[in-house]
Amino acid sequence: MTDMPIKLLLVDDEEDSRRSSAKWMTRKGHDVTDVSNAAEAMSLLERESFDVGVFDMNMPGMSGLELLQRVHQDNIDIEVIMLTGQGTVETAVSAMKMGACDFLSKPCALGDLEHHCFRARERHELKKENKQLKAVISRVRPAAKLIGESKSLREVAKLIGKVAPTNKPVLIQGESGTGKEVVAQAIQQASRVADKPFVTVNCAALPENLVESELFGHQKGSFTGATAEKPGLFEIADGGTLFIDEIGELPPSLQPKLLRVLEDGSLRRVGCHRQRKVKVRIIAATNRDLQTEVDNGNFREDLFYRINVLSILLPPLREREGDINRLIDHFLPTSFHIDDAARRALNAYPWPGNIRQLINVIDRATILADEFEITLDDLPTEIVGFGHTSATPFPIATPTDPTAAIEVRSAHPRDMLGDPDFKLDDIARVHVLEVLEKEKGNKAGAARKLGIHRRKLYRLLDRFTGKSDATSSDESSACESVL
Numbered sequence: 001m002t003d004m005p006i007k008l009l010l011v012d013d014e015e016d017s018r019r020s021s022a023k024w025m026t027r028k029g030h031d032v033t034d035v036s037n038a039a040e041a042m043s044l045l046e047r048e049s050f051d052v053g054v055f056d057m058n059m060p061g062m063s064g065l066e067l068l069q070r071v072h073q074d075n076i077d078i079e080v081i082m083l084t085g086q087g088t089v090e091t092a093v094s095a096m097k098m099g100a101c102d103f104l105s106k107p108c109a110l111g112d113l114e115h116h117c118f119r120a121r122e123r124h125e126l127k128k129e130n131k132q133l134k135a136v137i138s139r140v141r142p143a144a145k146l147i148g149e150s151k152s153l154r155e156v157a158k159l160i161g162k163v164a165p166t167n168k169p170v171l172i173q174g175e176s177g178t179g180k181e182v183v184a185q186a187i188q189q190a191s192r193v194a195d196k197p198f199v200t201v202n203c204a205a206l207p208e209n210l211v212e213s214e215l216f217g218h219q220k221g222s223f224t225g226a227t228a229e230k231p232g233l234f235e236i237a238d239g240g241t242l243f244i245d246e247i248g249e250l251p252p253s254l255q256p257k258l259l260r261v262l263e264d265g266s267l268r269r270v271g272c273h274r275q276r277k278v279k280v281r282i283i284a285a286t287n288r289d290l291q292t293e294v295d296n297g298n299f300r301e302d303l304f305y306r307i308n309v310l311s312i313l314l315p316p317l318r319e320r321e322g323d324i325n326r327l328i329d330h331f332l333p334t335s336f337h338i339d340d341a342a343r344r345a346l347n348a349y350p351w352p353g354n355i356r357q358l359i360n361v362i363d364r365a366t367i368l369a370d371e372f373e374i375t376l377d378d379l380p381t382e383i384v385g386f387g388h389t390s391a392t393p394f395p396i397a398t399p400t401d402p403t404a405a406i407e408v409r410s411a412h413p414r415d416m417l418g419d420p421d422f423k424l425d426d427i428a429r430v431h432v433l434e435v436l437e438k439e440k441g442n443k444a445g446a447a448r449k450l451g452i453h454r455r456k457l458y459r460l461l462d463r464f465t466g467k468s469d470a471t472s473s474d475e476s477s478a479c480e481s482v483l
């Protein structure tokens with residue numbers, strides 16, 4: 001950072017010293033603008049951003065101290081070093097009290113000037129970083145790990161590895177809930193700016209009239225409600241990554257402004273003439289077909305080409321073979337067990353809401369489950385019902401041999417006892433199923449009555465019926481179908 005060029009504004013009415021300082025600093029590779037009076041400096045500061053300003057204290061018209069005061073009143077983001085002719089302690093102290101970060105006595109050695117400017121710039125960067133961090137921390141969501149090993153997801157992971165280090169814009173497309181934000185986080189984590197801010201914004205979640213000020217910031221008083229100046233998310237993400245979710249929802253009026261930032265990193269806050277520069281890596285996501293949006297005239301073609309430099313198409317969950325089981329095992333708390341029928345039902349369902357929906361269903365099931373055992377009864381009816389009506393139904397709980405079930409059921413365990421034609425399993429089976437029926441299909445209750453753990457009851461049901469569960473979410477009908 002120390003050897004990066006400083007964007008410097010020199011304000012001094014003494015032409016010789018100003019010119020020689022400007023020449024020296026320019027030769028050292030810095031980006032220097034020099035003006036001879038405070039009024040000119042002020043109008044420049046309204047239009048452009050600088051890292052450091054070196055202001056002469058005594059100038060005709062507006063003095064250096066008055067200029068400093070204006071800078072603070074207008075909240076201009078710049079570190080100021082005062083140049084004082086007299087070099088008295090009093091003047092230096094008053095300048096520092098007014099917000100200058102440093103002072104130099106005239107004539108000052110040119111090497112000293114550069115050294116002090118570097119220090120001021122460092123302070124400027126630290127303050128900026130601090131502001132960014134505060135803003136980022138308030139928006140931080142812990143990064144999720146990309147779970148899944150299906151072929152299609154492995155291809156996505158490979159692509160992430162390729163696009164991450166490039167710093168180019170990336171467009172992630174996929175249905176809602178497929179993990180576009182997770183992919184964006186993975187790209188950021190594997191990028192060269194992994195330690196820099198990762199800021200997210202969802203264009204669909206913001207009221208249209210706020211999108212511009214959220215993205216680009218605003219000046220105090222620029223619209224009703226703008227009671228204080230506010231940096232936009234581009235400034236907050238400066239040096240890092242901005243994830244723009246649902247970019248297809250970006251109002252057409254703002255698309256040229258976004259294109260501009262993508263082209264040369266320049267932007268203006270709402271109600272402000274000053275142009276600012278940012279360096280932000282853009283990752284955009286959409287669940288709309290952006291090409292169609294372009295064809296229909298809803299999305300600018302030039303912007304589409306700018307953000308679609310590298311694109312990742314995220315497959316829906318139903319096309320990720322084997323991943324449903326991996327996701328279940330990942331999201332299900334370890335204290336819970338899911339039975340085979342429920343697992344089969346989850347695997348057979350097409351998941352229109354993708355991983356987000358699967359997580360919600362698992363969360364719901366953990367609340368409804370009896371004694372940490374997730375069964376079909378704990379799943380939403382559309383998932384259980386899908387098994388009934390789908391072309392590839394998941395196996396449902398009907399007895400493996402219904403005739404045998406009826407036969408055995410006709411005998412009471414008492415009558416079976418001592419009869420060499422009955423195996424112990426037959427007696428146990430009738431007893432277990434009867435208790436279950438008496439408990440109206442409540443497996444937790446039945447297990448308690450039988451004096452066994454619920455898991456053991458499931459294993460027994462598996463053995464007796466070939467299944468551990470029933471077709472309906474209704475407990476009593478579950479019991480009937482088992483029988």
Ligand SMILES: Nc1ncnc2c1ncn2[C@@H]1O[C@H](COP(=O)(O)OP(=O)(O)OP(=O)(O)O)[C@@H](O)[C@H]1O
Nearest residue numbers: 144145146147176177178179180181182287355356
């Ligand atoms: N492969 C994955 N592994 C683990 N968690 C995932 C995976 N994909 C998605 N998730 C989780 O699923 C939820 C939805 O993911 P995310 O918000 O990234 O989806 P999205 O595609 O951006 O959705 P939308 O289009 O609605 O914004 C999040 O809780 C996320 O952590």
